[in-house]
Amino acid sequence: MFDSVIIGAGVAGCVAARELAEAGREVLVLEQREHIGGNCYDELDEHGILIHKYGPHIFHTREPRAYDYLSRFTKWYAFGHEVVANVHGTLIPVPFNLNTLHMVYDKEKADELEKKLIEAFGMESRVPILKLRQHSDPDIRQIADYVYENIFLHYTMKQWGQTPEEIDPAVTERVPVLISYDNRYFQEPYQGMPLDGYTPMFKAMLDHPGIRVMTGVDARTRLSFEGEQVFFDGKAFEGEVIYTGPLDELFDCRFGRLPYRSLHFDFEYLEQEDYQGHSVVNYTVSEDFTRITEFKYLTGQKAPGTTIVREYPFAYTGAKGEIPYYSIANEENQKLYERYKELLDKIPNVYVLGRLAEYKYYNIDAMVLRALMLTDRLKKS
Numbered sequence: 001m002f003d004s005v006i007i008g009a010g011v012a013g014c015v016a017a018r019e020l021a022e023a024g025r026e027v028l029v030l031e032q033r034e035h036i037g038g039n040c041y042d043e044l045d046e047h048g049i050l051i052h053k054y055g056p057h058i059f060h061t062r063e064p065r066a067y068d069y070l071s072r073f074t075k076w077y078a079f080g081h082e083v084v085a086n087v088h089g090t091l092i093p094v095p096f097n098l099n100t101l102h103m104v105y106d107k108e109k110a111d112e113l114e115k116k117l118i119e120a121f122g123m124e125s126r127v128p129i130l131k132l133r134q135h136s137d138p139d140i141r142q143i144a145d146y147v148y149e150n151i152f153l154h155y156t157m158k159q160w161g162q163t164p165e166e167i168d169p170a171v172t173e174r175v176p177v178l179i180s181y182d183n184r185y186f187q188e189p190y191q192g193m194p195l196d197g198y199t200p201m202f203k204a205m206l207d208h209p210g211i212r213v214m215t216g217v218d219a220r221t222r223l224s225f226e227g228e229q230v231f232f233d234g235k236a237f238e239g240e241v242i243y244t245g246p247l248d249e250l251f252d253c254r255f256g257r258l259p260y261r262s263l264h265f266d267f268e269y270l271e272q273e274d275y276q277g278h279s280v281v282n283y284t285v286s287e288d289f290t291r292i293t294e295f296k297y298l299t300g301q302k303a304p305g306t307t308i309v310r311e312y313p314f315a316y317t318g319a320k321g322e323i324p325y326y327s328i329a330n331e332e333n334q335k336l337y338e339r340y341k342e343l344l345d346k347i348p349n350v351y352v353l354g355r356l357a358e359y360k361y362y363n364i365d366a367m368v369l370r371a372l373m374l375t376d377r378l379k380k381s
């Protein structure tokens with residue numbers, strides 16, 4: 001009955017489904033959760049506040065193709081995301097930038113350090129913390145030490161269970177030091193939130209006569225693999241299968257589990273108009289949680305009460321109810337991933353797509369572009 005089966009209704013699965021359906025395929029989307037949208041899913045909580053169930057998601061990109069694609073399914077609430085860090089009770093902008101510098105040092109010292117930073121790296125540059133720490137000028141290393149100690153070290157330990165040196169450099173480079181007065185967390189030209197929320201955007205994307213969506217279905221109960229052959233409900237299936245779930249789980253974790261960091265979200269509704277005056281406050285030197293998000297500041301919603309969420313990271317074990325959020329990039333894990341990928345590559349009509357199936361961190365925009373890239377290829381075949 002179907003030409004294509006897509007496993008997972010996150011960004012990757014929804015974009016792929018829409019593209020294949022528009023190319024004339026009959027597409028079935030199987031999603032194990034009771035809702036679409038994957039980790040970008042949002043909903044009104046019992047107090048009518050729009051919350052992101054799996055942590056705050058802000059769309060940002062410099063790629064017109066990703067922005068234009070999503071704009072077919074949503075209007076935008078233009079929003080320049082700003083984050084502050086709570087450092088011993090004082091709120092300072094992060095990424096650390098020239099505004100932060102002037103809050104941390106007295107005027108004379110800050111002016112002197114600012115001059116040195118601009119001379120060393122140039123205005124508007126983005127400098128990874130580990131690079132700043134290796135600079136030959138002791139004054140620059142002094143700033144680096146402040147940033148390392150107060151913004152990176154404890155936060156990274158909480159988030160990853162490892163020091164900034166132990167984790168993949170690409171992770172710390174996501175939050176560089178900015179030689180600029182721009183307090184925004186992301187500097188890309190397009191940033192904002194889907195005006196009515198992410199879930200309506202994905203709903204519009206899946207609203208196509210060629211797409212059927214089944215939620216609450218673990219695809220492994222419908223699909224099976226034997227050698228190179230895929231079976232759907234016990235019958236040989238020759239159409240394309242796009243898998244966006246964890247690759248190890250597709251093969252019953254036979255070589256061992258791929259490691260991930262998970263998160264526990266602790267939501268709280270408060271009968272007050274405002275809690276923290278900011279969308280996100282990172283707790284970089286204290287507390288067990290990494291950050292508090294106050295949703296109204298992300299979405300622009302007006303309401304007499306407010307909902308916040310605290311995020312507690314922990315090591316994913318695969319126990320029921322746990323969600324694998326962040327793959328842990330290192331050589332050993334990559335080798336394990338490659339073993340699973342070798343198994344998958346033996347099945348010619350199954351394709352991996354997404355942050356889980358590819359065991360790689362992707363932002364929403366990158367995910368849209370990868371889904372378009374894969375479906376562009378499949379549409380030609």
Ligand SMILES: Cc1cc2nc3c(=O)[nH]c(=O)nc-3n(C[C@H](O)[C@H](O)[C@H](O)COP(=O)(O)OP(=O)(O)OC[C@H]3O[C@@H](n4cnc5c(N)ncnc54)[C@H](O)[C@@H]3O)c2cc1C
Pocket residue numbers: 007008009010011012013030031032033037038039040054055056057058059060217218219220244245246263325326353354355356362363364365367
């Ligand atoms: C806490 C957090 C905050 C983030 N914030 C941002 C942000 O601000 N901006 C940004 O651009 N990106 C952000 N991201 C990244 C963003 O979440 C990802 O880019 C995006 O969700 C990836 O989409 P996906 O479809 O690959 O994965 P997912 O959203 O995880 O979707 C995969 C889907 O597959 C389903 N699935 C898995 N296995 C099966 C199975 N066997 N059968 C059926 N269904 C299955 C899952 O239930 C899930 O719904 C954030 C990520 C996290 C973890």
